[in-house]
């Protein structure tokens with residue numbers, strides 16, 4: 001496993017970070033954000049970029065279907081046994097914040113069946129700007145918005161935009177078509193987030209996910225240090 005070092009600060013270490021044999025369990029990263037912002041596309045791109053050097057698994061959350069898991073399977077981003085779907089049946093944030101038992105069971109199943117794992121990505125169902133993950137489920141969270149949702153979203157704030165460990169502004173390729181001002185989005189995000197990082201991505205190119213992949217590698221370096 002090749003890891004990159006950074007000085008962006010360590011991911012908070014949960015109390016249950018160790019496996020029974022004393023080794024550190026997989027780093028769990030949650031991906032949340034509004035419907036259609038590019039969460040599944042980011043998960044797919046991260047898997048393609050990182051899978052050669054890291055042992056990865058994915059948990060997807062959908063309200064009534066398994067669409068996101070099916071997309072990842074169809075695109076063969078990981079072997080099928082490394083992808084698990086949770087059907088939340090209710091507001092997506094409930095399953096990632098209030099009653100995390102189904103998601104915890106899924107990550108623990110994956111650790112047991114295909115582990116040892118370096119990284120587990122947990123995609124939330126698409127929700128609103130208030131959705132965040134419980135710290136009992138993930139060690140760090142990425143909040144993904146897109147330029148087509150309006151360039152005032154960073155200014156509007158909300159816990160995802162203001163407190164996520166990484167804010168991703170996706171679909172920058174669409175900015176000219178929807179009249180979004182990327183510089184203003186960056187300024188507003190800075191105002192809301194202070195020193196917390198922001199990445200601008202376009203997943204239409206194969207390397208578009210690079211800033212997010214670099215951030216994940218840095219978190220992993222902190223996690224395993």
Ligand SMILES: Nc1nc2c(ncn2[C@@H]2O[C@H](COP(=O)(O)OP(=O)(O)OP(=O)(O)O)[C@@H](O)[C@H]2O)c(=O)[nH]1
Pocket residue numbers: 033034035036037038039040041042068124125126127170171172173174201202203204
């Ligand atoms: N132009 C453009 N389209 C994108 C980009 N990223 C994702 N998309 C498209 O946006 C649509 C939604 O992407 P998804 O990855 O399914 O979004 P999601 O956030 O997982 O959606 P839900 O899980 O339903 O909330 C798909 O048609 C993607 O192909 C991007 O950077 N640029």
Ligand SMILES: [Mg+2]
Pocket residue numbers: 039040041068123
């Ligand atoms: Mg999705």
